Amino acid sequence: MHRRVAIIGGGAAAAALLGELLERQPPQALHLDWYTGGGTPARGVAYGTRSDRHLLNVRAASMGMFAGKPQGFLDFLQREDPAIAGTDFLPRRRYGDYLEAEVARALALGKAQGHDVQIVPFAADAVVPEVDGVTVFRNEEGRRVDAAVLALGALPPQPLAGVSAAALGSGRYVVDPWPLLAAPPAAAPDHVAVIGLGLTAVDVLLELAARWPGTRFTAISRHGRLPEPHLRAAALPSGDSAELIEAMQDAPEVRRWLHLLREAIAQEEDWRSVIDSLRPHTPALWATLSIEQRARFQRHARWAWERARHRMPPPVHESLAALERAGRLHRLRGHLQDADVDADSLRLTLRPYGGGTPQVLQAGLVVQSAGMDFDVTRTPHPLMRQLVVNRHVLPDPLGLGCQATPQGRLLHEGGTWPRLFAIGSLLRGTLWESTAMPEIRQQARAVADQLLAG
Structure with a gap:
């Protein structure tokens, strides 16, 4: 049993562990x-x-924090409002409230049972794994633990x-949209370009369109297509897709x-049932x-999988459709070639x-919403840079996080670290599927099982 454990990360994955x-x-x-890294523990970005x-894109009944209590979120909400249904898509801030409440409950339980939990409201600066333990550094002070988990x-x-550097320095090109959405400037630009059309871009468009009712938006992506919407009524996957899964395992080739x-979709009333039936089998x-073949999937099929797998709640879909009907939202297919300052706006070449x-497109503001970054070799994140530079971890060859066992143990050039784990992104x-709460x-x-087994 590993009694001394460092949990590094301040979001939902760390809270779940x-x-x-x-x-x-x-x-x-x-x-x-x-090590929560500042901010409100458990909520994360x-x-x-x-x-x-900003709504959850998973129905309330499936968003429990614990694997043994998948309806925990719904139970939390219904204590206040019994009218809330498990099929509802609810504001993400309510899920943050639930996470905070669960963490407070877990801390109280831990204290009553004699556990010592230290919440460090800073990021860990460095992690040095060894066979018999891990040292976690904050500033120049190191703390030795039995095991550490990167969340x-x-x-x-x-x-x-x-x-260009000038575009970035102008403040008109926004790389991280979340600070902007939390406090948009009062002066609304006439035209905003949004780079990307995934779920983050959807959040950007909804929030800024409501805050700036006179602003026009152009959303740019490779295929110019929004995520697919969920059905209004929840539907269970038809059957267990055993025949489809077996056929895919027998022929591991993307085409x-x-x-x-x-073929499977052609036999169903709705394609969503086929996609949803694959979810438990995706890692295998x-x-x-x-x-x-993974690289081929990334190049040719990832965009289609993402928009079919990570879907929009119906109210969000309807709001975006209304923006398009009003002429406020226009979608373009293409790639950003360059962006530079042009007088009091930015000039984009697509x-x-x-x-x-x-x-060529002119915009008073450009918001980059191109999806999550998983490439640990290029990231400015100080801890990941330290781990990669010192070769404590092996980057995934396709830029998808770190190499690890399916149980979350991180790999290095000599093999598998017995005491350094990761969960989440x-x-x-x-x-592959490793960013949504049901998987996390x-x-x-699984990681808790390993830590407590020692």
Whole structure:
């Protein structure tokens, strides 16, 4: 049993692990150091928003913090309002409230049972793993622990290639949208360009369109398509898709998989049931793909999978459709070639999808919302840079976090670290589906099992 454990990260993944450890009532007292990195512990970036326009893209009944209590979030809400249904898509701030309440409950339980939990409201500066333990540094002070878990969440976004230093220095090109959404300037620009069309871009468009009712928006992405919407009524996957899963495992090749999926979808009333039936099997299926096939998926199929798998709540879909009907939102297909200052605006040069003459666009503000960054070799995150530079971890060859076992143990050039773990986004390359709460809570349980088994 590892009694002294460092949990590094301040978001939902770290909170889920903390809760799992303290809920178990282990036979010996635990000493937990939780490096939250500042901000409100448990909320992180994902659930730090206070806007009611930012909705969960998973129904309330599936968002419990613990693997053993998947309806925990719904139970929390219904204590205040019994009218809330498990099929509802609720504001993310309410999920942040739930996480905070669960952490407070876990801390109180831990204290009553004699566990020592130190909440460190700073980031860890360095981590040095060894076979028999891990040393975690804050400033120049090191603290030796039996094991450490990296639960860092999203890595800091970086400017896209082609964005000039002048554009970044002007303040008109926003790399991280969340500070902007928390406190948009009062002076509204006439035209805003949003780079990306995933769920983060959806949040940006909804919030800024409501704050700035006279502003026009242009959203730019490779295919110019928004995420698909959920059905209004919840629907269970039809059958267990055993035949489809077996066929995919027998032929781990992306082109063959796409053919099998099209065949399966043709036999269903709605394609969503097929996609949802794959969710429990995704890590095992991903593990069958070679590096070459994973790279092919990244190039050719990832965009389609993401918009089908990570869907919008129906009210969000309707709000965006209303913006388009009103002429306030226009979508373009293309890639950002460069962005530079042009008088009191930014000039964007877009390369059309499939080739053609570049298009020039002027915008008073550009918001980059191109999705989560998983590339630990390029990240400015100080701790990940230290781990990569010192070769304590191995980057995923496709820029999808770190190499690890399916159980979350991180790898290095000599093998597997016995006492350094990760959960959440750093396991993207190992498990593929590794950023949503239903997957993260399973990872938290698995890592807690290993920590307490020692």
